[in-house]
Amino acid sequence: MSALMTVRGLKKRHGERLLFDIDELTLETASAYVLTGANGVGKSTLLRVLAGLDTAQVASAAFEGTPVALHPYPAALRRAIVYVHQHPIMFSTSVADNIGYGLAARGEPKARIAQRVEDAMAWAGVSYLQGTDPARLSGGEKQRVALARARVLQPRLLLLDEPTANLDGAAREQVIALIPTLMEQGTTVVMACHDRDLIGLPGVRRLKLRDGHLEYRTNKGETDETP
Numbered sequence: 001m002s003a004l005m006t007v008r009g010l011k012k013r014h015g016e017r018l019l020f021d022i023d024e025l026t027l028e029t030a031s032a033y034v035l036t037g038a039n040g041v042g043k044s045t046l047l048r049v050l051a052g053l054d055t056a057q058v059a060s061a062a063f064e065g066t067p068v069a070l071h072p073y074p075a076a077l078r079r080a081i082v083y084v085h086q087h088p089i090m091f092s093t094s095v096a097d098n099i100g101y102g103l104a105a106r107g108e109p110k111a112r113i114a115q116r117v118e119d120a121m122a123w124a125g126v127s128y129l130q131g132t133d134p135a136r137l138s139g140g141e142k143q144r145v146a147l148a149r150a151r152v153l154q155p156r157l158l159l160l161d162e163p164t165a166n167l168d169g170a171a172r173e174q175v176i177a178l179i180p181t182l183m184e185q186g187t188t189v190v191m192a193c194h195d196r197d198l199i200g201l202p203g204v205r206r207l208k209l210r211d212g213h214l215e216y217r218t219n220k221g222e223t224d225e226t227p
């Protein structure tokens with residue numbers, strides 16, 4: 001398996017506080033990871049740094065074998081890497097506009113956008129929300145719309161920040177059910193989470209942030225560790 005992204009010497013500071021000091025982060029092509037660790041350890045920050053939404057000190061980085069800088073963040077990475085926020089923000093237009101927004105920003109033809117949005121809505125099980133005001137979506141619906149919005153962009157790397165946080169019951173299960181289908185299409189997925197059902201998904205590898213360092217773990221449905 002080949003490395004999709006490698007980052008070496010990744011340090012993040014908030015003032016005097018060294019949040020993390022990661023020797024090396026390697027994400028393989030078409031692989032899925034859960035990023036675990038205690039509250040406040042820096043999971044969201046790490047994802048945001050990879051997505052170019054936050055800055056950090058980086059010794060070197062490469063994407064698909066090509067050396068890249070993370071600051072300033074290159075347009076090629078902005079196209080290849082998509083971050084989905086824990087509480088996705090929706091534009092107040094329509095659900096379809098929200099899903100197609102990134103494609104429109106890329107200048108895709110309208111007919112192509114409409115087709116891909118329709119497919120994505122069916123994939124995410126949100127076709128019934130066609131006429132719903134985005135401001136009225138439930139937490140689970142919002143998360144599924146956000147996943148559809150990310151999926152249509154066909155990212156090489158998808159960063160999901162606690163995709164099931166604050167969801168329970170059917171809403172949580174519906175989101176969890178979408179994750180393996182994202183993995184199947186060859187996208188590398190990294191999910192910051194505490195959700196044991198996500199951590200235990202087959203084929204998902206585990207990265208754990210602890211004391212500022214990144215540990216690679218084998219994932220065998222751990223029950224004996226703190227998430």
Ligand SMILES: Nc1ncnc2c1ncn2[C@@H]1O[C@H](COP(=O)(O)OP(=O)(O)OP(=O)(O)O)[C@@H](O)[C@H]1O
Pocket residue numbers: 014019037038039040041042043044045046192
């Ligand atoms: N701008 C900032 N200035 C100072 N500290 C910050 C800033 N932004 C975040 N932090 C701190 O950095 C730490 C890491 O935050 P982050 O949200 O990345 O953690 P997390 O592991 O995702 O936590 P959780 O599991 O609770 O979501 C927290 O202690 C947070 O308070």
